[in-house]
Amino acid sequence: MGRIAMTIEHHVSDDLLIAYGAGTLDEAMSLLVATHLALCPACRAALELAEIVGGVLIDSAPPGAALDEALLEAAVSRPDREDNREDTRQDIPPAATGPFVLPRPLRDRAGGDIAGLAWRSVGGGIRQVPLVADGPGATARLLLIPAGKSVPAHGHRGFEATLVLAGSFYDRGSWHRRGDVGIADPFVVHQPAAGPEEDCICLAVTDARLKFQAPIPRLLQPFHGI
Amino acid sequence: MESASKVIRFTRARRAAFGQPAGPVDDMSTRLLAVAEQRDREAFAALFHHFGPRIRAWLLHGGGDAGKADDVLQEVFAAVWRKAHLYDSRRAPAAAWIFAIARNCRIDAFRHERRPEFDPEDPSFQPDPAPEGEQALAARQRSDAVRAALAGLSEEQQEVLRLSFYEGESYTAIAIRLGIPLGTVKSRARLAFRHLRAEIGPQWGALQ
Numbered sequence: 001m002g003r004i005a006m007t008i009e010h011h012v013s014d015d016l017l018i019a020y021g022a023g024t025l026d027e028a029m030s031l032l033v034a035t036h037l038a039l040c041p042a043c044r045a046a047l048e049l050a051e052i053v054g055g056v057l058i059d060s061a062p063p064g065a066a067l068d069e070a071l072l073e074a075a076v077s078r079p080d081r082e083d084n085r086e087d088t089r090q091d092i093p094p095a096a097t098g099p100f101v102l103p104r105p106l107r108d109r110a111g112g113d114i115a116g117l118a119w120r121s122v123g124g125g126i127r128q129v130p131l132v133a134d135g136p137g138a139t140a141r142l143l144l145i146p147a148g149k150s151v152p153a154h155g156h157r158g159f160e161a162t163l164v165l166a167g168s169f170y171d172r173g174s175w176h177r178r179g180d181v182g183i184a185d186p187f188v189v190h191q192p193a194a195g196p197e198e199d200c201i202c203l204a205v206t207d208a209r210l211k212f213q214a215p216i217p218r219l220l221q222p223f224h225g226i
Numbered sequence: 227m228e229s230a231s232k233v234i235r236f237t238r239a240r241r242a243a244f245g246q247p248a249g250p251v252d253d254m255s256t257r258l259l260a261v262a263e264q265r266d267r268e269a270f271a272a273l274f275h276h277f278g279p280r281i282r283a284w285l286l287h288g289g290g291d292a293g294k295a296d297d298v299l300q301e302v303f304a305a306v307w308r309k310a311h312l313y314d315s316r317r318a319p320a321a322a323w324i325f326a327i328a329r330n331c332r333i334d335a336f337r338h339e340r341r342p343e344f345d346p347e348d349p350s351f352q353p354d355p356a357p358e359g360e361q362a363l364a365a366r367q368r369s370d371a372v373r374a375a376l377a378g379l380s381e382e383q384q385e386v387l388r389l390s391f392y393e394g395e396s397y398t399a400i401a402i403r404l405g406i407p408l409g410t411v412k413s414r415a416r417l418a419f420r421h422l423r424a425e426i427g428p429q430w431g432a433l434q
Contacts, residue, residue, distance in 0.1 A: 015416050021329075021391075022394070023333050023394060024397070030341060038348060038350060038352065039351075039352045041354045041355060049372070052319065052322040053376065055319055055320075055323070056369060056376060057376075057387070057388065057391045058321060058325050058392075059277075059321040060373070061284065063279040063280050063283070064283035065282075066279060067275070068296075071300055075299075075301075076267075076304070078301070099350065100350045101350075103344065103348055105345075
């Protein structure tokens with residue numbers, strides 16, 4: 001953890017970076033992209049490119065009507081709404097110096113690092129913390145998969161992205177470690193497994209409910225809520 | 227305006243910079259630096275008059291009414307004034323930096339969400355590696371190169387970028403609007419970006 005050198009092999013795709021840069025990505029997927037960006041200098045460079053595209057498009061658009069001068073004065077003297085909100089973010093529990101398993105965008109959303117969260121069992125030793133759950137759109141949750149365990153085989157009605165934060169998981173021929181993102185498209189059926197060295201903690205974002213293959217064991221019923 | 231007396235004039239060096247269109251920093255970025263370093267109100271007014279109407283038009287595209295657009299616009303320029311000291315002219319032209327602020331204010335105001343963002347001060351943040359041999363293009367050159375490369379994209383790719391950045395539409399909304407599959411919209415976006423990277427050079431991160 002912390003500032004040790006890492007080699008990220010599985011990045012967020014360019015379409016996600018563009019949508020994040022344009023500000024059109026939903027909140028759950030933005031959380032995943034922002035967290036990957038905290039861990040990946042290469043993708044931050046790509047985000048800069050996306051923002052330059054945004055700047056060029058704004059700059060070359062027709063200017064529209066001139067502005068009321070009063071807006072200029074109002075902008076300079078406007079009270080600092082955002083900084084007041086920054087203060088509320090400082091309320092997050094102790095250990096403010098880390099090292100943290102959860103990078104900043106996730107700690108803010110979860111309300112602290114992994115040890116302080118309300119993990120709930122979803123069966124099979126797997127535990128979760130829902131982060132973005134409401135509404136018909138994408139959902140985001142932290143998942144803890146015990147070392148060496150597998151997630152039940154499942155398909156997808158939509159798109160699933162998984163960002164590793166601790167430990168590792170193996171899926172369809174490759175290992176994913178801290179900072180790596182695994183993508184499963186609607187037609188993928190898979191059964192990711194945590195590496196044997198330590199529990200795997202990851203951020204999972206889905207834009208539709210998962211579809212399990214076999215009749216769901218009673219034990220795993222709550223997992224179906226995913 | 228009572229502020230007129232507070233205006234700090236440009237230094238001679240800055241005036242000289244304005245006279246060099248091919249320099250590493252464009253006029254608007256030079257003005258943003260003047261705001262950052264000298265709280266220069268004249269430079270701030272120039273930024274406001276250049277970007278303000280464009281950002282207002284962009285906000286109105288996003289579906290807001292005029293009152294709301296003016297409110298968000300004020301918020302954008304309040305943030306530009308307050309956060310100018312965070313601007314790094316080596317990394318981004320002023321237009322890109324101001325676009326990013328405007329984008330965040332729009333998300334805040336129209337979606338009532340706080341945009342998740344990384345924090346370089348976070349102990350978990352993975353810092354940039356020390357720059358290697360080849361120096362990245364200066365911000366101005368990056369911007370010019372991106373402008374030229376955008377013109378070289380196919381109409382379809384330009385359309386996806388314009389709808390994303392300018393109209394603020396999600397890929398799902400774009401797919402519905404154009405009557406094409408979601409996967410096609412995403413692949414057009416990826417192809418557009420691949421083309422931009424190829425045109426601009428490898429310093430944008432060698433991935434995918």
